[in-house]
Amino acid sequence: MKVAQVHDRISIAGRCVFLFAVGLLAQVGCSATRLSLADGPREYVASDYSEVLKRWTRSHSLIALSELDDLLTTSATYESWDFRWAYVVRYSRDFLLTVDQRRTLLDNTLRDARDVHEFYVAVAGQTRRWADLARPSSAWVVRLVDDQGDETAPLAIEPILKPSAIDRAYFPYSSVWRQSFRIRFARETPNGIPTISPKARWFGLRFAGAQGNDELRWDIEPGTAVAALK
Numbered sequence: 298m299k300v301a302q303v304h305d306r307i308s309i310a311g312r313c314v315f316l317f318a319v320g321l322l323a324q325v326g327c328s329a330t331r332l333s334l335a336d337g338p339r340e341y342v343a344s345d346y347s348e349v350l351k352r353w354t355r356s357h358s359l360i361a362l363s364e365l366d367d368l369l370t371t372s373a374t375y376e377s378w379d380f381r382w383a384y385v386v387r388y389s390r391d392f393l394l395t396v397d398q399r400r401t402l403l404d405n406t407l408r409d410a411r412d413v414h415e416f417y418v419a420v421a422g423q424t425r426r427w428a429d430l431a432r433p434s435s436a437w438v439v440r441l442v443d444d445q446g447d448e449t450a451p452l453a454i455e456p457i458l459k460p461s462a463i464d465r466a467y468f469p470y471s472s473v474w475r476q477s478f479r480i481r482f483a484r485e486t487p488n489g490i491p492t493i494s495p496k497a498r499w500f501g502l503r504f505a506g507a508q509g510n511d512e513l514r515w516d517i518e519p520g521t522a523v524a525a526l527k
Contacts, residue, residue: 332377334493334521336407339382343390346467349383350374355513356470359504368508369428369437372470373418375515381406384467391466413452414441414482414492416502417468419475430478431456437506441482445494448503449486455479493522 332352341349356372374380385406389399409415420437422428427436431454441449457464457477465471480502485491493500500522501514 331498331516331518333379333518334377335518336378336410339379341383341386343387346383346387349380350467353377353380353515354470355501355515357511357513359509359511367421368423369504369511370421370475371418371502371504371511371513372420372475373416373502373513374468376410376415376417378407378410381410387467412484414484416480417464417477418480418502419468419471419477421475425476428476429456430454430476430480435506436508437504439480440503440505441492441500442503442512443493443497443500445497447492447494447497449482449492452481452483453479455481491522493517495520495522497522 353376354372354374357370358367359369359371360367376384382403385399385403388394389402394402418430420428420430422436426432426434429435430437430439439451439454441447441451455478457479460468460471460477464477468477471477483492496519497517498519499514499516501512503510503512
């Protein structure tokens with residue numbers, strides 16, 4: 298066997314091991330203590346933001362080992378009541394908001410938390426067009442799911458054409474190599490049924506398409522999804 302062929306085989310094997318390790322680490326990264334979706338006051342300082350962001354963010358890569366290809370890499374932050382509180386504290390410090398300005402910003406964002414399930418999402422795929430979640434021709438369909446079998450289509454997928462300095466500072470996984478979106482789901486069906494079940498032990502984002510499917514999951518304390526609605 299020629300030296301070049303040996304080198305190529307070693308390179309392929311090495312890449313395969315690397316991709317497997319990346320996927321494994323990403324899955325391990327998704328394991329976390331159960332989170333609460335309940336509302337109520339929080340006591341955060343600006344320096345807490347990074348830890349809160351980490352708590353509410355999930356990342357994963359869908360890898361086709363047979364083709365040695367990364368089909369879809371996704372990072373998403375669920376903008377929960379808890380996350381929004383920490384975000385406002387950090388933002389208020391950074392932009393030197395007055396007490397009244399901070400109160401108005403907090404009131405507005407917490408009101409949104411009662412109305413919708415919202416995610417900040419950044420993705421990268423084989424081609425930019427296929428990974429554009431807002432396009433009808435996207436290779437991927439996004440759904441809000443939980444372990445009780447509930448599945449909800451988005452109310453809106455809003456593309457962020459050029460992530461701003463604020464986006465990159467507060468969601469550091471944003472980059473020129475990824476496309477960013479805000480994805481919103483209703484908290485209740487038209488019949489008043491919560492889109493995340495009161496019995497749910499986890500909820501997540503499912504990305505499904507002809508190339509496969511993947512999920513980002515958040516483990517939660519059962520019952521807190523409904524508590525957040527009240």
